[in-house]
Amino acid sequence: MKIRALLIPLVLSLMAGAAHSETLRLLNWEEYLSPTVETQWENKTGHKIESVFFDNDQKRDEILLNAEHHIIDLAVVDEIVAERFGEDQRLIEITEELVPNLKHVGKFWRQRCSKYAIPYFWGTLGIVYRSDKVPTPPDSWRDIVEPSDKLKGHIGMLDDYTDMLAPAIFMNGHKLNTEDADELKQAFEVLKQQSADVLTYDYIITYVDSSPKSDDLHMAVGYGGDQYILNERAGNDDLWKYVIPKEGTVLWVDCLAIPSNSKNIKQALTFLNYLSDPVVAAQHAEDLYYATPNEAAMNHVSDKYKNDSEIFPPRSILAQSDLYEEMTNSNIEKRLRITNAVKNIHESKQTR
Structure with missing residues (x-):
């Protein structure tokens, strides 16, 4: 998921002097840990989870690269960072x-997360849209990169050197x-125009x-599963929809890692083992409605979840x-120059 919250960097520094062994600090996207699973853990162990949120990969990486100034016991990272x-x-x-x-987690996902992290959830990149504002479902990245007049000024993109470029790259028939x-350069020209x-x-x-x-946001690049969180916010299960464009998409996996400077490594490992229990993993997956990499958990989930094509796309x-x-x-430097230039042009x- 790479999904997703307001970063509070000052809090991280202030927390450094207040650490205590009963609490695990989790660096995470917002709405990416089931409250039920978290409560069950706290009731079972007496240990609390304190979440610190970030809203894009670069900010997360900055925190982990300056770990000596922060106290983080667990972090949701992508497979590259892992x-x-x-x-x-x-880590x-x-x-x-x-x-x-x-042992219950699929081999493919374990390999993606390397030996330094465990798979957390997986999913796809696509288009999230409001069904009341966009009556005809989009089916191409072109629908968001070159929006109709009605959608101009109502588009959301991602501030990320990979995912911002992805729609334009896929639309042009190139590899991510x-x-x-x-x-x-072609992707830049498309994004500059957009x-x-x-x-x-x-x-x-x-x-x-x-x-x-x-309320002005009608269509955005997002991750499979985001629509369920948005519908929960809106109190309407059918307001936000999600599609994977016909040109293709990104298959992502989020991983859960333990920074090597954590003072609670033993407790953090116990938490990873708890999350990987098939029954807990099933509860976690159904609560958040993201795809679980835990193969044994699929024996404990509902048919509705198991058969949802937005969570588990066709082969x-x-x-x-x-x-x-x-x-x-x-490559990273080129992409960062593109994303920064696009944002500056937008601003x-x-x-004016």
């Missing part, structure tokens, strides 16, 4: 010996992780939760999906 930070000895290695319930300068039609580059849940203009869609891959520093147009 491998990279693990090799840099910023501990996790084995079945340390987390016995890891392309390093081709001409292909990246910038006048964008309402926000905030993550959709963050924007809906925090902006007085949230034909998965076959079209790209995976996040490690990028060269040069300049808003102030």
